[in-house]
Amino acid sequence: MTVQWVLRAATHLDLFGDTRGAIMRQRSCFIIVFVSLLIATGCSKGVPESTVEVVASFRQTLPLEPGDPEWDRTPLHVEPLLLQDLVEPRLLEPSTREARLRAFTDGTRIAFRIEWDDETRDDLPSASRFPDTCAVQLPLKVERDAPDPQMGEPGRPVAITFWSAFWQSSLDGRADTINELHPGATVDHYPFQAKPLEQDPEAQKTMELRYAPARLLGNFMAGPRGSAVQDLIAEGPGTLSPSEDSSSSGSGQRTDRGWAVVIMRPIPWGRSAEGQAQVAVAIANGSRGEAGSRKMRSAWVPLILEEPQ
Amino acid sequence: MARVHNWQIGREMSYWYPESRPKRQFAAVFDINKCIACQTCTLACKTTWTSGKGQEYMLWNNVESKPYGFYPLGWDVRILEMLGPQSWNGVTYQGRTVFDAARAGERVLGWLPEDYDYSYPNVGEDDCTGIVENGAHLSLPHSIWFYYLARICNHCTYPACLAACPRGSIYKRPEDGIVLVDQSRCRGYRECMRSCPYKKVFYNPMTGTSEKCIACYPKMEKNVQPQCFESCIGKIRLAGWLSRQDEASESNPIDYLVHIRRVALPLFPQLGLEPNVYYIPPIHVPIKFLEQMFGPGAAQAVNIYREAYRDPDLCSLLALFGSSHRNMTRWKRRGGTVLGMDEAGNRIVEVPVKEPVQIRKAYDSAMGVTRSNTP
Numbered sequence: 001m002t003v004q005w006v007l008r009a010a011t012h013l014d015l016f017g018d019t020r021g022a023i024m025r026q027r028s029c030f031i032i033v034f035v036s037l038l039i040a041t042g043c044s045k046g047v048p049e050s051t052v053e054v055v056a057s058f059r060q061t062l063p064l065e066p067g068d069p070e071w072d073r074t075p076l077h078v079e080p081l082l083l084q085d086l087v088e089p090r091l092l093e094p095s096t097r098e099a100r101l102r103a104f105t106d107g108t109r110i111a112f113r114i115e116w117d118d119e120t121r122d123d124l125p126s127a128s129r130f131p132d133t134c135a136v137q138l139p140l141k142v143e144r145d146a147p148d149p150q151m152g153e154p155g156r157p158v159a160i161t162f163w164s165a166f167w168q169s170s171l172d173g174r175a176d177t178i179n180e181l182h183p184g185a186t187v188d189h190y191p192f193q194a195k196p197l198e199q200d201p202e203a204q205k206t207m208e209l210r211y212a213p214a215r216l217l218g219n220f221m222a223g224p225r226g227s228a229v230q231d232l233i234a235e236g237p238g239t240l241s242p243s244e245d246s247s248s249s250g251s252g253q254r255t256d257r258g259w260a261v262v263i264m265r266p267i268p269w270g271r272s273a274e275g276q277a278q279v280a281v282a283i284a285n286g287s288r289g290e291a292g293s294r295k296m297r298s299a300w301v302p303l304i305l306e307e308p309q
Numbered sequence: 310m311a312r313v314h315n316w317q318i319g320r321e322m323s324y325w326y327p328e329s330r331p332k333r334q335f336a337a338v339f340d341i342n343k344c345i346a347c348q349t350c351t352l353a354c355k356t357t358w359t360s361g362k363g364q365e366y367m368l369w370n371n372v373e374s375k376p377y378g379f380y381p382l383g384w385d386v387r388i389l390e391m392l393g394p395q396s397w398n399g400v401t402y403q404g405r406t407v408f409d410a411a412r413a414g415e416r417v418l419g420w421l422p423e424d425y426d427y428s429y430p431n432v433g434e435d436d437c438t439g440i441v442e443n444g445a446h447l448s449l450p451h452s453i454w455f456y457y458l459a460r461i462c463n464h465c466t467y468p469a470c471l472a473a474c475p476r477g478s479i480y481k482r483p484e485d486g487i488v489l490v491d492q493s494r495c496r497g498y499r500e501c502m503r504s505c506p507y508k509k510v511f512y513n514p515m516t517g518t519s520e521k522c523i524a525c526y527p528k529m530e531k532n533v534q535p536q537c538f539e540s541c542i543g544k545i546r547l548a549g550w551l552s553r554q555d556e557a558s559e560s561n562p563i564d565y566l567v568h569i570r571r572v573a574l575p576l577f578p579q580l581g582l583e584p585n586v587y588y589i590p591p592i593h594v595p596i597k598f599l600e601q602m603f604g605p606g607a608a609q610a611v612n613i614y615r616e617a618y619r620d621p622d623l624c625s626l627l628a629l630f631g632s633s634h635r636n637m638t639r640w641k642r643r644g645g646t647v648l649g650m651d652e653a654g655n656r657i658v659e660v661p662v663k664e665p666v667q668i669r670k671a672y673d674s675a676m677g678v679t680r681s682n683t684p
Contacts, residue, residue, distance in 0.1 A: 087475055089500055092414045125514035127366065128423045130499070166517065176515050178365050182424075191360050211361020214516040217493040221517035238476050240496070289421065292498035293475040 051075040053302040054112075054279050056103035058309070062111040063104065066253040066260035070104075071113050077101045081283060081296035086150045087237040089293055096283045096296045099134075103279075105305045111264040112136050114281055118258035122286025123165035124174070126181050130286035131166040133295075134252075134261050137280040138303075140233075140268045146278045149300045151234040159268045160232040160240065161248045163261050165286065168252045170225040228252060229263055237293065267305070277303040310408070313467060316554045317578035317604065318402035323409055324581075325416055325472035331486035335464050335524050336551035336563045336585040337538070338573040340630060342592060342614070343545040346372045346431065346457040350537035350546075354461075357536045358523070363515025366427045369522035370537040372459045374435045376598065380460075381426035384508040385577065389601070391418055395579055397605045406581025407469055407506055417469045417504035456591040459545065461537060462509040462522035463576065463584030464488045470501035470510050470521070485550075486585065487524045495519055506580045524548075532636040532651065544631025549638050551585060562626055562640045562649075563587075570623060572613045574603035589614055625662040633658040 057074040079099050083091050100115040114134050122132045137160045139146050152158035170176065178185045192207035209215060214222035220230050220242055229250035231243035248265035269277070278300035284290035312321050313328035354370035371380045379385065388407070395404020410418040435455065439445025447453060464481075468488045471479040478494040479501055481487070490501070490510070495518040501510040502519060510521045525535030529548070533539070538546040549563040557568035566573040566587065573587035590599045592611050599607035617623045625647035629640055635657050637649030642662070649658045672679050 088414055088416050089473065089475065090414045125517070126424050127427060127502075127512045127514065128421060129514075176362060178362065181514055185365065187365055190362065191356075208361065211359070211364060212513075212516050213520075214492040214495065214513070214518040219493050219495070219516070219518060221496055222492075223516070240476065292496065292500065294498075 050078045053077065053304050054079075054101050054103050055304045056105040056110050056306060058306040059104045059106060062106055062109060062264055064111070064249065064251065064262055064264060066113055066115075066251065066255075066262045071102050074102045074104055077301065079281065079298045079301055081281075081298055084150060084282070084293055084295050084297050086148075087293050091290065091294050091296070094296065095285050095288050095290065099281045099283060099298060101279075101281065101301070103303070105267070107308065108267060108270075109264055110138075110267050110305065111262060112279070112281075113260060113262050114283075115255065115260045116258050116283050118285055118287075120285075120287040121165070121254055123169035124181060125166050130284070130289055130291050131164045132259060132286045133162065133164045133284045133291070134259070134263075135160050135162040135282045136263050136265070137282070138265075138268050139278060142269045142275045142277050144275055146276075146300050148236070149278075149280050150297065151237045151239065154235050157233050157235045159243065159265070160234055161229050161250065161263045161265045162232055163229045163250050163252055163263060165252060165259070167225055168228040170223070171228050171251075176223070231265065277305060279303040315406075315467065315581060315583050317575050317583050318406070318581060319400045320402060322406050322467075322581050324467045325408070329481075329483075330466065330553065331481060331483050333484070333550040333552075334466065334486035334585055335529065335548070336486075336567070336587065337461075337546060337548045338563060338566050338587045338589065338630075339459055340545045340589040340627065341456055341458065342589060343543045343630075344372065344457040344459055345543050346374065346435065347542060348372055348431070349540045349542050350459060353536040353540035354522075357525075359520075361515075363513035364511075364520070367511040367513075367520065368430055369509070369511075369520075370459070370461045371430060372457050373431050375456050375458045375602075377455075378431050378434045378458075380430050381422040381508050382429060383426070384422070384506075385602075387420055388418070388506040388580065389577075391420065392580075397579075400605055402579050404579060406579070407504070408467075408472065408581055416473045416500075419469065419473070419504040419506065421499060421503045422508060452595075454594050456594060458588075459537075460507065460509070460576075461535075461586060462488060462524070463507060463582065463586045464522075464524055465585060466583035467581065469504040469506060469580075469582055473500040473504035474498070475500060482526075485524075485526070485529065487526050487529070488521070489523055489526075490519050490521055492516075492518055492520070506577065506582070507584070529636070532638075533634055534636055538631075539634045541631055547630045547637070549636060560639045560641065562629065562637060565626060565640075570613060571606055572610045572617075572623065574606050574610055577602060578604040621662070628660055628662045629658075632660045 054077045055075045063070040081096055081098055083094055096116050102113045104111045118132055137158050140157045140159055147153050147156035147158055174180050192204045197204045229248050231246045231248045232240050233243045234240045250263040252259055252261035280298045280300050282295050282297040284295040310323040311327040313324045315322050350370050351368055359367040373380050392410055407418040437445050464487055478491045497517040499512050510519050512519050528535055534548040538548050551563045554568055557564040559565055573589050575584045575587055590603050590607050590610050592615055596608045622642055625642040626640055629647050629649050633649055637657055638652050639650035639654055641648045646659050646661050648656055650656055
């Protein structure tokens with residue numbers, strides 16, 4: 001299997017053609033020889049340490065937990081991250097340096113595990129606290145030229161699945177109360193807790209929504225929280241909007257180094273695709289005030305979806 | 310960046326979007342000299358709009374004691390410090406606005422408050438914390454003066470919050486110039502909070518979106534003044550519509566105070582947002598301080614206000630403040646009374662310019678109570 005994906009990598013690199021292709025072919029040969037040596041000397045357990053592409057190994061059942069040992073049985077891809085540099089406001093200094101990606105597919109869905117280094121756990125909202133977040137981006141269609149890696153472009157949308165540590169902590173049991181955020185806070189009274197409404201849950205709910213217009217309007221940001229991820233569509237910076245298909249799922253866990261997040265979503269282009277599939281990721285570090293356009297992101301990374309054996 | 314005209318600084322300036330003025334602009338005049346910081350406005354707003362979960366710390370309307378009261382902490386001195394010393398040449402601002410001064414990678418010069426900065430709303434911040442009989446007294450490094458500054462969103466002509474939002478989730482209504490956060494679109498990036506120099510956008514940690522003063526637009530649409538105006542027992546506020554400077558009308562009360570008499574001034578015009586809440590400055594405060602806060606017209610405005618008792622028209626218009634809950638978009642002095650009218654010229658209210666003096670005994674023997682003075 002290891003040799004199989006290296007050969008696929010070499011095949012992909014041949015697409016560059018010409019002089020660059022020749023160089024890539026040389027590099028590919030080097031990789032093949034190197035990996036073969038690793039196998040021969042027994043240093044490998046059958047999974048390479050890092051691949052040049054994201055390879056989604058085929059499984060009938062996809063692992064959903066970030067700590068599932070199955071993740072060690074699919075190749076690791078380490079992707080250096082770049083500054084979002086298309087629109088202001090933006091970062092001028094890099095923050096998160098790299099994302100470590102692994103992937104599985106069952107033929108119709110794809111599950112990614114994204115890991116990154118982050119010393120601080122930012123999952124508690126407040127006026128000045130931002131969440132740690134990550135997102136996976138796929139083109140809606142597989143074409144010869146991928147759309148702009150920074151949120152797509154008009155007429156060439158990208159599908160994005162976004163995970164937030166705020167949402168994760170909410171799902172993990174954090175109550176949506178002021179005392180969860182500020183233990184010393186006291187509140188005299190909320191209007192929906194008025195005596196006359198106590199026997200009427202519907203009236204209480206209506207009253208509570210009057211003071212939560214984002215929730216009333218169905219903004220996913222506002223909850224109530226049923227998932228730690230949100231499916232989105234974009235056709236360029238500033239165009240992010242909820243996707244009609246919201247069947248993705250995901251969960252995140254703190255690790256010794258930072259975060260490990262699993263995002264599982266349908267493959268946007270269906271079961272088969274002609275041409276090279278791509279994936280990109282973005283990461284925002286909450287403790288550095290990163291959100292929206294202040295983030296680190298990757299270029300498109302070639303994505304290989306393994307077929308069942 | 311586009312080039313736009315800002316009449317408050319007397320010149321063109323850079324802004325993120327081209328100039329696009331609304332059909333009419335929501336505006337207000339606050340007479341600082343009459344504010345007693347009773348906070349009725351604050352509570353009226355709080356109970357109407359921000360009594361939900363995640364809104365606990367929000368005060369879309371607040372009243373702070375100047376020069377040392379802030380909400381959030383240091384909102385004005387921090388942006389002034391970031392901007393650095395700037396200068397005016399007469400009525401033309403020669404310095405940099407928050408748009409001119411935006412740092413690399415930013416759209417606006419700004420800063421984001423910490424949670425702690427919202428911990429000190431004005432709850433008796435002008436009260437003595439010691440016992441006067443024991444010698445407690447106020448000691449300041451300058452002559453003692455202070456005043457109350459009531460604040461809402463300024464519904465700016467060039468909103469920094471709108472310019473900064475990379476999603477375009479903030480919009481200025483073309484029909485009335487009210488600036489709103491689209492609650493269905495906002496994703497809580499807080500660029501608006503960072504950029505608004507007046508710090509009048511707030512993040513709701515429960516809904517994950519930013520919220521702000523909406524100028525009670527459902528009321529304004531029905532020609533009724535916002536909650537904080539209607540509830541003001543000091544009668545310091547008047548809401549209405551501000552015309553363009555070159556289209557000012559004497560019969561429009563806001564135009565008269567802002568454009569014609571120039572007795573009502575914008576808050577920190579040098580920041581470049583063309584804010585639309587105008588203040589009649591306090592008349593007992595050093596002019597240098599007022600010029601920093603209200604621009605170069607402060608001395609003239611103070612003089613006009615001091616002489617208002619000799620000026621029947623101005624005096625009568627000031628008497629109209631707080632005399633009706635309805636929007637009085639036209640006004641006229643008639644002898645010793647002043648008329649507040651709607652857009653069609655229909656009378657809403659007629660009040661005496663000089664109220665008859667009533668002298669009542671301090672002790673009401675019929676009720677057995679001591680009377681107190683209430684405006």
